[in-house]
Amino acid sequence: MTAAPQKTRPGPAPIDVIVRDIVPLNELVTRFEFARADGSAFPPFSGGAHTVIEMQDGDILRRNPYSLMSDPADNSHYAISVRRDDAGRGGSLFMHNKVKIGDKMRLTYPVNLFALDLRAKKQLFIAGGIGITPFLAQIKQLAKTGGNWELHYSVRSHNVGSYVDELTAHYPHQTHIYYDEEKNFIKLDELLSGQPLGTHVYICGPKGMIEWVHDTANKMGWPEQNVHSEEFKAPDPGKPFSVTLSQSGKTIEVGETQSLLEAIEAEGIDAPFSCRAGACGQCETTVSQCDGTLIHNDHWLEDEEKAAKTKIMPCVSRFEGNTLVIDR
Amino acid sequence: MSKRMQEALKFMSKFQFPDSIKSRPVYGTLAPRAGASHLFVADAEGAEAILDVAKQDPSIMARAHIIYIPKATGTTYSDKLAALKPAQLYIGPSYAAAVPRLRRVLSDMQMNTQVYLTGTEGLMGQAQNEAMDAGIPHEFIQTEHRGSVARRMQCVHCKGITEDVMTDPFECSHCGLNLFVRDHYSRRLAAFQGVRVDAEDPGNVPEKVELYK
Amino acid sequence: MTINFNKETFRGDYSFHNSEWAIKRFPFPFHEDSYMYSVNMEQHSGGPAGSVFENRFDVDEHYVSEMEDRAMVLDEDPLRCQSLPHMTLAGWDLLELIMVSKSEDYPDLFQLYRDGDKWRWVNKPLGIDDSFTFLDETTLPYGPMEYITRQAQGDFCVLDQRNDNLWMDAGMVTTQADWSLDFDIGMNFFEWHAPVPLAHEMGIFQRALKFLLAVKQGAPARRLNWTMTVNPLLDTSPENYHKWGVQKTTLTPENIGKKQHLRVELQSFFRLPRSNGLVFPIRCYLIAFEDLVTVPKWGRRLHRVVRDLPVELATYKGFIDNRPLMLDYLSQYDDGLPTSPGVFPDLDSEPPLAK
Numbered sequence: 046m047t048a049a050p051q052k053t054r055p056g057p058a059p060i061d062v063i064v065r066d067i068v069p070l071n072e073l074v075t076r077f078e079f080a081r082a083d084g085s086a087f088p089p090f091s092g093g094a095h096t097v098i099e100m101q102d103g104d105i106l107r108r109n110p111y112s113l114m115s116d117p118a119d120n121s122h123y124a125i126s127v128r129r130d131d132a133g134r135g136g137s138l139f140m141h142n143k144v145k146i147g148d149k150m151r152l153t154y155p156v157n158l159f160a161l162d163l164r165a166k167k168q169l170f171i172a173g174g175i176g177i178t179p180f181l182a183q184i185k186q187l188a189k190t191g192g193n194w195e196l197h198y199s200v201r202s203h204n205v206g207s208y209v210d211e212l213t214a215h216y217p218h219q220t221h222i223y224y225d226e227e228k229n230f231i232k233l234d235e236l237l238s239g240q241p242l243g244t245h246v247y248i249c250g251p252k253g254m255i256e257w258v259h260d261t262a263n264k265m266g267w268p269e270q271n272v273h274s275e276e277f278k279a280p281d282p283g284k285p286f287s288v289t290l291s292q293s294g295k296t297i298e299v300g301e302t303q304s305l306l307e308a309i310e311a312e313g314i315d316a317p318f319s320c321r322a323g324a325c326g327q328c329e330t331t332v333s334q335c336d337g338t339l340i341h342n343d344h345w346l347e348d349e350e351k352a353a354k355t356k357i358m359p360c361v362s363r364f365e366g367n368t369l370v371i372d373r
Numbered sequence: 374m375s376k377r378m379q380e381a382l383k384f385m386s387k388f389q390f391p392d393s394i395k396s397r398p399v400y401g402t403l404a405p406r407a408g409a410s411h412l413f414v415a416d417a418e419g420a421e422a423i424l425d426v427a428k429q430d431p432s433i434m435a436r437a438h439i440i441y442i443p444k445a446t447g448t449t450y451s452d453k454l455a456a457l458k459p460a461q462l463y464i465g466p467s468y469a470a471a472v473p474r475l476r477r478v479l480s481d482m483q484m485n486t487q488v489y490l491t492g493t494e495g496l497m498g499q500a501q502n503e504a505m506d507a508g509i510p511h512e513f514i515q516t517e518h519r520g521s522v523a524r525r526m527q528c529v530h531c532k533g534i535t536e537d538v539m540t541d542p543f544e545c546s547h548c549g550l551n552l553f554v555r556d557h558y559s560r561r562l563a564a565f566q567g568v569r570v571d572a573e574d575p576g577n578v579p580e581k582v583e584l585y586k
Numbered sequence: 587m588t589i590n591f592n593k594e595t596f597r598g599d600y601s602f603h604n605s606e607w608a609i610k611r612f613p614f615p616f617h618e619d620s621y622m623y624s625v626n627m628e629q630h631s632g633g634p635a636g637s638v639f640e641n642r643f644d645v646d647e648h649y650v651s652e653m654e655d656r657a658m659v660l661d662e663d664p665l666r667c668q669s670l671p672h673m674t675l676a677g678w679d680l681l682e683l684i685m686v687s688k689s690e691d692y693p694d695l696f697q698l699y700r701d702g703d704k705w706r707w708v709n710k711p712l713g714i715d716d717s718f719t720f721l722d723e724t725t726l727p728y729g730p731m732e733y734i735t736r737q738a739q740g741d742f743c744v745l746d747q748r749n750d751n752l753w754m755d756a757g758m759v760t761t762q763a764d765w766s767l768d769f770d771i772g773m774n775f776f777e778w779h780a781p782v783p784l785a786h787e788m789g790i791f792q793r794a795l796k797f798l799l800a801v802k803q804g805a806p807a808r809r810l811n812w813t814m815t816v817n818p819l820l821d822t823s824p825e826n827y828h829k830w831g832v833q834k835t836t837l838t839p840e841n842i843g844k845k846q847h848l849r850v851e852l853q854s855f856f857r858l859p860r861s862n863g864l865v866f867p868i869r870c871y872l873i874a875f876e877d878l879v880t881v882p883k884w885g886r887r888l889h890r891v892v893r894d895l896p897v898e899l900a901t902y903k904g905f906i907d908n909r910p911l912m913l914d915y916l917s918q919y920d921d922g923l924p925t926s927p928g929v930f931p932d933l934d935s936e937p938p939l940a941k
Contacts, residue, residue, distance in 0.1 A: 512749075
């Protein structure tokens with residue numbers, strides 16, 4: 046159209062924040078609360094939304110998505126909870142070990158890939174471990190509107206049951222906790238029988254738990270439109286590889302635990318992104334030359350597109366072979 | 374009836390709708406699916422599709438509720454449906470009369486209920502709405518067209534619905550305007566759209582042509 | 587900024603008229619001498635000063651009269667504004683979006699005072715001064731979507747985002763180019779676009795949907811669409827087609843300059859934060875042919891676009907029968923000189939009509 050030509054940005058400008066509080070909950074999980082650097086109100090959001098936090102860890106610029114767990118109606122602060130992963134790529138360790146109250150950071154505007162279906166007559170939440178975080182925001186939202194909801198929350202042990210006390214105190218009738226250490230597990234077959242029409246199920250937790258619920262619901266005859274899940278997984282590591290960026294002609298290296306997107310960003314290139322987990326399509330990049338194998342780890346491209354080797358999702362996917370040229 | 378006639382009738386009652394626009398519903402073939410209970414709503418020749426499903430998996434009948442409106446087919450199918458031994462069988466005089474029962478049955482149903490609709494487009498569209506209002510997503514409701522290809526049409530001008538339309542153009546049974554038949558379909562209204570055919574040249578109404586001819 | 591609001595009608599005696607200011611800022615939609623569908627989205631973040639793109643919700647001289655026309659349409663047919671029950675939260679999102687945007691972009695005309703959830707909204711051109719509680723429908727005279735869209739130009743489609751699709755579950759639709767909210771409400775993106783010829787096969791809607799699903803809060807997008815209307819009639823609805831359709835047959839070589847209007851839709855797309863829905867405002871601008879051709883570039887270009895438009899599009903846009911008359915008129919304003927790329931007139935540099 047070129048009615049008013051302007052450079053297309055990957056999205057709105059990030060939000061400058063300062064860390065206003067750090068609250069360790071247990072040996073694994075710590076809550077971080079942010080205030081806006083300029084003191085203004087945060088944008089409102091819908092429960093289930095996440096933000097991507099930008100962290101400068103020495104030379105490495107990290108960007109990790111985290112669910113917003115704060116009350117969507119409270120625009121004085123945003124809060125996330127981070128589970129320390131000693132075997133991970135370093136983002137959670139950075140948050141736990143390096144971030145201090147008063148530090149400056151940047152967050153993206155909230156994006157929601159795990160929204161509530163507002164037509165539901167009942168919302169059924171199934172959480173595993175740190176997967177509780179999006180539900181915390183959704184529960185606060187539903188508590189205000191008087192929505193019908195129920196939570197089934199599986200934790201490893203009493204020691205690492207984040208927010209269990211708060212949830213059982215405020216919502217004793219809707220909250221059901223299961224402790225792995227007591228061999229107390231969610232009885233999924235029972236839970237998914239007898240739910241009234243109009244029930245929607247939401248799962249957030251480890252990949253295995255998500256697959257288990259989807260498979261069981263499917264076998265029992267639930268419509269897939271009523272089963273929603275979100276998984277935050279770090280990009281799979283893989284063999285390092287080279288890639289040529291056709292817009293500049295530069296060839297760069299992608300490290301073993303570094304994603305292609307991160308390698309592009311490390312060059313100072315402003316590539317579009319959103320979820321950074323292969324689900325939303327924002328980082329879709331054209332492949333102009335591929336002499337090798339594209340390792341597609343995303344949930345976005347169609348099978349034909351993956352086979353055609355003309356597109357790649359750099360936030361999670363990788364390459365093995367001789368030459369890869371992409372349009373960035 | 375001879376076996377040959379039965380096969381011929383079956384072939385005739387399932388119409389091949391021509392390709393059309395994206396809002397026009399496309400019907401499938403009913404298949405038994407896993408579920409705690411099974412609800413069938415059918416009219417006229419739709420009974421044949423229920424019989425086909427039962428042949429594939431007779432066991433679902435023990436948990437099946439069949440709501441059936443024979444219309445002009447009289448008693449052709451009622452005994453055959455009864456012979457399937459469904460948990461509940463209702464044979465009623467009209468869809469409208471069956472609606473209170475359908476709503477009551479849906480209000481008790483659970484998420485892993487399978488819904489199968491078969492027969493005319495009008496019946497399937499309206500029953501689908503009842504199931505959607507109760508909380509079943511429309512993508513999950515199975516449909517199979519059988520029998521008459523007559524359409525439910527909404528007059529976009531007066532909003533009245535004219536049932537059993539078989540010609541293009543047709544007269545709105547409420548306001549009397551001559552309307553042409555569009556393929557644009559509203560799931561919510563369970564009807565196709567009718568628009569005044571002589572709006573730009575009042576009085577110039579084309580000859581009626583039978584649908585799909 | 588001061589705007590002199592017209593006192594004009596969009597029906598009956600059709601006293602609608604564009605001032606010189608309105609003509610010069612008209613959103614001419616063609617950036618080249620031909621037209622075909624494209625996913626012509628761009629960021630909606632400002633534009634040249636004084637243009638219709640500058641502010642989030644453009645207010646012009648037609649504001650007051652358009653809102654009066656809307657009220658009349660709704661009195662005659664309340665079904666033009668509907669909201670399925672789960673869309674009320676999205677309605678509040680829209681109310682906030684419009685109130686915040688307009689009070690910031692036009693502080694002389696609109697003011698918003700907020701104290702927690704106690705809000706006060708002042709709309710000077712319409713003489714409104716209402717206090718209410720945000721998120722409490724009982725404190726407003728209408729539902730939130732209806733309340734605020736009765737005060738905003740253009741149609742508003744409020745879309746629910748579910749299952750990787752967009753669903754038209756609420757809307758205020760009184761200035762539409764021949765489609766019915768009452769019929770389409772509840773449809774998804776592909777279904778409500780079903781009647782558009784050619785575009786589905788071109789993959790336009792698949793690409794557009796992918797783009798729209800990803801529109802983020804704080805980063806709205808926009809595009810232009812267009813059609814033709816005889817007489818400056820905003821309410822070209824299917825519901826009233828049996829009344830306005832016949833107006834298309836009243837064109838003559840003598841009256842076509844005055845009666846034939848190019849109708850341009852400035853469409854925008856905003857993410858709604860609390861509901862995660864998407865609002866799709868469709869702002870309608872009308873210009874009579876005789877006013878449009880006062881800009882030489884536009885006169886030249888419109889002739890070429892109309893002449894070469896595929897017959898399916900001209901039919902779908904409803905002017906196939908009048909095309910010959912339109913071309914007879916427009917060809918007078920096409921001297922064959924080249925036109926510059928882009929939609930804006932080059933008033934200082936383009937040559938006057940050489941005929």
